[in-house]
Amino acid sequence: MTPATSRFIAYGFASVHDALAxxxxxxxxxxxxxVIPSPRVLGELCGIALRVDPASARAAETALEVAxxxxxxxxxxxxx
Amino acid sequence: MTEAxxxxxxxxxxxxxxxxxxxxxxxxxxxxxxAVVNAMTACGANPGRGAYSMALAAARLVFESRxxxxxxxxxxxxxxxxxxxxxxxxxxxxxxxxxxPGDRVVVSSMEHNAVSRPLHVLSLGGVRVDIVQADATGTxxxxxxxxxxxxxxxxxxxxxxxxxxxxxIQPIGDIxxxxxxxxxxxxxxxxxxAGHMNVDLAALDVDAYAASGHKGLLGPQGVGLLYLRPGxxxxxxxxxxxxxxxxxxxxxxxGRPERYEAGTPNTPGIAGLGAGARLWLxxxxxxxxxxxxxxxxxxxxxxxxxxxxxxxxASDEPCVPTLSLVSDHMDGDRIAFLLDRRYGIAxxxxxxxxxxxxxxxxxxxxxxxxxxxxxGSTSDDVEAAIVALTELLA
Numbered sequence: 001m002t003p004a005t006s007r008f009i010a011y012g013f014a015s016v017h018d019a020l021a022x023x024x025x026x027x028x029x030x031x032x033x034x035v036i037p038s039p040r041v042l043g044e045l046c047g048i049a050l051r052v053d054p055a056s057a058r059a060a061e062t063a064l065e066v067a068x069x070x071x072x073x074x075x076x077x078x079x080x
Numbered sequence: 081m082t083e084a085x086x087x088x089x090x091x092x093x094x095x096x097x098x099x100x101x102x103x104x105x106x107x108x109x110x111x112x113x114x115a116v117v118n119a120m121t122a123c124g125a126n127p128g129r130g131a132y133s134m135a136l137a138a139a140r141l142v143f144e145s146r147x148x149x150x151x152x153x154x155x156x157x158x159x160x161x162x163x164x165x166x167x168x169x170x171x172x173x174x175x176x177x178x179x180x181p182g183d184r185v186v187v188s189s190m191e192h193n194a195v196s197r198p199l200h201v202l203s204l205g206g207v208r209v210d211i212v213q214a215d216a217t218g219t220x221x222x223x224x225x226x227x228x229x230x231x232x233x234x235x236x237x238x239x240x241x242x243x244x245x246x247x248x249i250q251p252i253g254d255i256x257x258x259x260x261x262x263x264x265x266x267x268x269x270x271x272x273x274a275g276h277m278n279v280d281l282a283a284l285d286v287d288a289y290a291a292s293g294h295k296g297l298l299g300p301q302g303v304g305l306l307y308l309r310p311g312x313x314x315x316x317x318x319x320x321x322x323x324x325x326x327x328x329x330x331x332x333x334x335g336r337p338e339r340y341e342a343g344t345p346n347t348p349g350i351a352g353l354g355a356g357a358r359l360w361l362x363x364x365x366x367x368x369x370x371x372x373x374x375x376x377x378x379x380x381x382x383x384x385x386x387x388x389x390x391x392x393x394a395s396d397e398p399c400v401p402t403l404s405l406v407s408d409h410m411d412g413d414r415i416a417f418l419l420d421r422r423y424g425i426a427x428x429x430x431x432x433x434x435x436x437x438x439x440x441x442x443x444x445x446x447x448x449x450x451x452x453x454x455x456g457s458t459s460d461d462v463e464a465a466i467v468a469l470t471e472l473l474a
Contacts, residue, residue, distance in 0.1 A: 014335045016128035016324045017159055020143040037131040047324035048131045048139075 006079040009057045011050045011064070011071035012042035018069055019048045025067035031056050042073040097425040097461045099378075101454030102244050102272060102402040102432070104294050104301060108352070109455065112298055115141075115355035119348040127347050128323030138347050145354025146337070152357045152364075153291070154280035155307055162306045162340035163350050167271040168194040169317075170290030170306035173340065174267050175199060175238070177314035178288070181206030183235035186228045186264070188220045188250065189213045189440045190243050193433045194290075195269050199238070214440050217393045218246030222254040229262045236265040241273035241289075245437040245450065246392035247375075247399035249277065256285050265312075271295060274305075275360055276371065276400040276454070281307050288312065296400075297360065298455055299353030303346050308336070318342040367455065374453050374462055375401035381466035382451070386474050391441045391448065401457075404432075404441075404448035407473045412449045415472060423468040427451050 013019040019035065026033045031052065038047040052060045054076060064070055098106050119141055127138035142163070150158035164170050171194040179185065179202050187199060189211050203209045212228045214220045220239055229237060237259040242249045256266040265287040273279055275296020281289055286309070293303035308314055319332040320342030326333050333339055360367070376395055383390045387408035393399045406412060416429035430447045431438050438444045451465065 014324070015159075015322075015333070015338050016139055017143060017146070017337060018335075019324075020139060021158075035131055035136055044326055044328070046327035047128070048136070 007054055007076055008079055009052045009054050009060070010036065010039050010042060010075050010077055011052065011060070012038055012044065012047070012073040013049070013069065014072050016048055019050060022050055022064055022067070022069045022071070025063055025069055026050070026052070026060055029059065029063035031060050031063060033060070039075065039077060041075045041077060095424065096420075097423070097464050099451045099453060099457070099461065099465055100426045100428050101295070101457070102450055102452035103428055105275075105296065105298050105454050107456055108300065109298055109356065109359055111359055112300065112352045112355045116300055116348045116352040119351035123347070123351070126323075126344055129321075129344070141347060141351045141354065142345060145350045145357070148354045148357035148361065149297075149305055152279075152297075152360050153274065153289075153305075153307065154282045154284075156282055157310065159336040160308055160310055162308070162337045163345055163353075164304050164306050164340065165302060165346065166294070166304040167269065167290050167292035168304075170304050171195050171269055172198050173306055173317050174288040174290060174308070174314060175202060176317060178265065178267070178312075179207050179235060184208040184210065184232055185236045185238055186210050186212055186225060186234050187238040188225075188240060190218050190220060190240055190245070190248070190250075190437045191238070191434070192240065192244055192269060192271065192437070193435070194271070195238060195240070196436050211436075214248070214437075216391075216441055218243040218248035218391065218437060218441055219393060220248075220250045220255070222251050222258060225255050226258045229258055229264060234259075234262060234264040236267050236287075238267045238269070241268050241270040241279070242277065242400040242402075243392075243434075243437060244272045244402060245404050245432055245434050245448070246441060247272075247402035247452075248393050249273070249398050249400060252286065253284050260285070272400050272402065275356070277368070277398075278364070288314070293349065293353040293356075296454065297353060298356030300349045303349030303353050305353075306340065308340075314340075316340050316342070371401050371453060371455075371457070374457050374459055375399075375403075377459055378451060378453060378462040378465065379403055381462065382469055385466075385470050388469070388473055391443070401454060402450065402452040404443070404450045406443060406446055406448050409473050412447045415449045415469070418472055419465070419468055423464065425465055425468055427465075
């Protein structure tokens with residue numbers, strides 16, 4: 001039997017400052033986000049990214065757009 | 081008398097009356113000291129380098145400090161505020177990052193060496209530097225700047241916000257309008273202004289503003305700020321690691337603030353500066369009123385001592401809490417030495433790294449004794465200084 005795979009959305013930003021500002025904007029919008037090391041799939045191996053539940057993705061992207069912090073990259077990733 | 085209350089801390093072995101706030105604020109508020117210690121202990125990892133808990137805690141210290149400084153200085157987007165090693169680096173960055181051979185700049189005669197020396201280097205490389213004379217109080221007049229700017233094509237007007245010698249506050253808003261009306265940039269050295277007076281950079285409409293972290297803003301030494309107007313392309317002086325994305329790229333990231341913050345930042349200094357900014361945000365009206373009241377007592381008191389000339393705007397005119405004086409009876413170095421050794425009063429004599437300013441007010445040959453009040457200063461401090469100076473000089 002194959003175990004259920006959970007997934008998450010990772011958002012990458014132009015800088016650490018932007019990532020933390022985005023975390024703050026999401027918190028203000030009531031959206032949970034976890035800071036994670038930037039996944040390789042986002043196109044960079046340094047820095048930090050935000051991890052958000054896929055169910056919150058649309059709301060998160062709207063909140064980030066409103067805050068003037070659109071993600072530089074995003075990807076849906078299998079959790080491990 | 082201000083007590084050096086941190087047990088075991090380096091510094092004066094005894095209490096002193098500290099009136100050298102124009103050089104650096106002392107003592108630092110306990111909140112600032114605590115923030116520095118916290119940044120070196122619980123949050124001692126490298127900010128922005130890694131996503132483990134302590135690295136994130138350090139990154140958040142930097143992030144929150146930047147936000148607090150932006151709030152205090154009226155900067156709408158905190159990314160436009162870069163942390164640097166001090167106001168001197170900020171001045172070097174805004175001048176050397178913008179000016180190229182063939183440019184002409186108009187600069188006030190009250191500038192500190194943090195401005196005049198980089199300009200000297202730039203002038204050797206072909207930047208023309210024209211100086212606008214301030215008056216004997218150290219005040220720059222907007223009309224004089226306007227005449228100078230209109231005389232020739234001008235790339236930038238450079239002026240301090242407040243004098244480190246006389247305390248004069250310059251009309252930066254008016255001068256910025258003149259600069260922009262004539263197609264020039266407005267670059268400001270705010271070393272003596274930030275903290276001691278309201279600084280609203282959005283309202284001032286300047287293009288670049290350098291600030292010291294350890295003077296009026298109450299942070300530790302070794303940290304400062306540079307504000308750059310959104311969209312202003314200023315070449316960075318340093319290239320290196322920035323922690324965030326695009327590490328694989330050969331060129332320095334162009335985004336702010338990373339472009340101007342290569343290398344591991346001074347996290348303890350930044351955390352302390354952030355604590356200072358938060359204190360100012362909470363207490364600015366009350367603390368500034370107290371500073372100004374105590375400074376008026378000082379200025380009026382020393383102004384009555386026979387044979388003493390006090391430099392700066394009149395007592396009822398706005399100024400930051402700094403003045404300089406000379407005596408007919410004693411050289412400034414002797415006054416400063418005796419105030420320290422006999423009375424435990426800390427002041428600074430000489431040219432205060434501002435020979436242009438001393439030339440302007442006529443004290444280039446003699447120097448002057450500078451007194452400045454700030455956080456923690458009391459009426460008793462000022463009274464002690466007036467009594468001591470009267471005994472020495474009357």
